[in-house]
Amino acid sequence: MDSSDFYGFLESRSSVREYDDEPLNNDEVDYILNCAGTAPSAGNLEAWDVVVVTDEETRCALAEAAFSQEHVERAPVIFVVCSNYVRSMSRYGERGILYGLEDATIACTYMMLAAHAKKLQSCWTGAFDDDEVRNILSLPPHIRPVCLLAVGKGHPPAQHTDRMGIGEHVHREIW
Numbered sequence: 001m002d003s004s005d006f007y008g009f010l011e012s013r014s015s016v017r018e019y020d021d022e023p024l025n026n027d028e029v030d031y032i033l034n035c036a037g038t039a040p041s042a043g044n045l046e047a048w049d050v051v052v053v054t055d056e057e058t059r060c061a062l063a064e065a066a067f068s069q070e071h072v073e074r075a076p077v078i079f080v081v082c083s084n085y086v087r088s089m090s091r092y093g094e095r096g097i098l099y100g101l102e103d104a105t106i107a108c109t110y111m112m113l114a115a116h117a118k119k120l121q122s123c124w125t126g127a128f129d130d131d132e133v134r135n136i137l138s139l140p141p142h143i144r145p146v147c148l149l150a151v152g153k154g155h156p157p158a159q160h161t162d163r164m165g166i167g168e169h170v171h172r173e174i175w
């Protein structure tokens, strides 16, 4: 893939919240997980973990915890990507809190792009009640859920969402 293909690949991804009934197969799930395993992390400590949820009852409970976002229930798989603070704080102290969030976010981004590479649809879901998700999945206290990545088979939207324009973000040399 050359750099223009890479830009096109990124630009062609959209969040999708409607999915067909078809489940993901094991190869697709494993591909997404293995791609996340290539993500960089602070000190190479990989301060992230993921809970792969396919059980319908659990997805239903997660959808409730996500303030009744229906796509969380409808997606055949939810990758609950978590920050594992203990791993990063053991070396970096307080700074490890930030690194743990960054590590989890990068891993989740890789998963989202891996799903796109497999022509699957996904939706990053960040609005949820942390404690409810913790209870549903029996997460240990040092594990913070960062994203419910919903993945399924569906159809990309006809139109992509707009962006601010890169000029709104970029400051050269100094703010």
Ligand SMILES: Cc1cc2nc3c(=O)[nH]c(=O)nc-3n(C[C@H](O)[C@H](O)[C@H](O)COP(=O)(O)O)c2cc1C
Binding pocket: 013, 014, 015, 016, 017, 069, 123, 124, 125, 126, 127, 128, 161
């Ligand atoms: C940190 C984060 C949190 C998000 N939370 C939600 C969410 O709770 N529910 C949802 O439907 N979409 C959520 N999204 C998806 C965004 O709405 C979406 O990425 C954005 O509107 C841009 O659209 P696009 O992904 O189609 O390019 C979230 C995305 C990010 C990165």
